[in-house]
Amino acid sequence: KANKVFMSLDVLKTRIKENNLCGVYLFSGSEEFMKDHYADRIRKIIDSAPLPEFNHIYFNAASGRLTELEDAVESLPYMSDIKLIEIVDLDIAKLNESELEVYSRVFSDMQDYLVILIILRSSDKVEEKLSKESGLSNFVKLVESYGLVVSFETEKADKLTTWVAKHFNSKGVRFEANVPREIISVCGSDMYILQSEIEKLVLAFADKTITAADVRKYCCANSYYKYYDLTDALKRRDIVTAMKVWESLDIKREDLSKAIGFIAKVFADILFIKQGIDSGKSIETIAKEHKLKQWMVKKIATSGGFDMRALNYAINQLASADIKIKSYNSDPYKIIELAFYRICNYGRKA
Secondary structure (H helix, E strand, O other): OOOOOOOOHHHHHHHHHOOOOOEEEEEEOOOHHHHHHHHHHHHHHHHOOOOHHHHEEEEEOOOOOHHHHHHHHHOOOOOOOOEEEEEEOOOHHHOOHHHHHHHHHHHHOOOOOEEEEEEOOHHHOHHHHOOOOHHHHHHHHHHHHHEEEEEOOOOOHHHHHHHHHHHHHHOOOEEOOOHHHHHHHHHOOOHHHHHHHHHHHHHHOOOOEEOHHHHHHHOOOOHHHHHHHHHHHHHOOOHHHHHHHHHHHOOOHHHHHHHHHHHHHHHHHHHHHHHHHHOOOOHHHHHHHHOOOHHHHHHHHHHOOOOHHHHHHHHHHHHHHHHHHHHOOOOHHHHHHHHHHHHHOOOOOO
């Protein structure tokens, strides 16, 4: 058990296929779709067993005590051969030495029926922190010693093209050979967005051959996703990333007010999603109620960093910037940039 091994995606697939899941799993990397896909496959094995409500446990590392985790690990599965503990809201970079010792005890004494799953989100900037945070580095090494560390990165163009073609084929629709590359060119490489756009084309062209022209006509360009990236950077108070994304949008002066309104809407959507999650609603229900794309709801729901006052402050700053753009003779780009800086510095001491 204690041998250090770097497990590949192929090994993970084999373990899932053989239902040989005992151990600890740490998912990281930039591709959220694939993390959720394989996490769902693990969950499905546990949730299909008897009484999943007793054998699928969530441990909130931010609010729970480590003794609770130890108790959950020590308790036997109920009327089942397998038990899953998902550790959520774990700020690995801030783990102290005593906390790492507890996790070391837990991981080193895993029983054959126990599965522990930890998913690190790309918004956590894990890769950037690895060289700076000793706690984070030590935790990753700890998991490597006793289980699987799988990094899901954005697929290369060829593999992504094959993935798109596979999804079209699974739906039984006809498509021209250049369609998979075209949809990636138009929509970008995020697999949640690609899945959503594939579904749209499948519904629209169930009895026809999909062409590259159809992709350009019916699919959403990835500027929408850039707006999400911008909003996410502002939510994380990352002004450098926010300004890079904003400049890449290259918005004309006459479209600035519309762009600000759209960013404010994304912040409002985040508030709706937060309220829905707090009330126990599913991602599907939230998306349906507010007419949002499921991929967006899922990404926001898993990105964390919800601060209701900060989100409301951001919406007010954007509304104020919009009024100034329409009323003043000042440089509208400077007005927007100042609003972004205020949003990112909200609550920080001078």
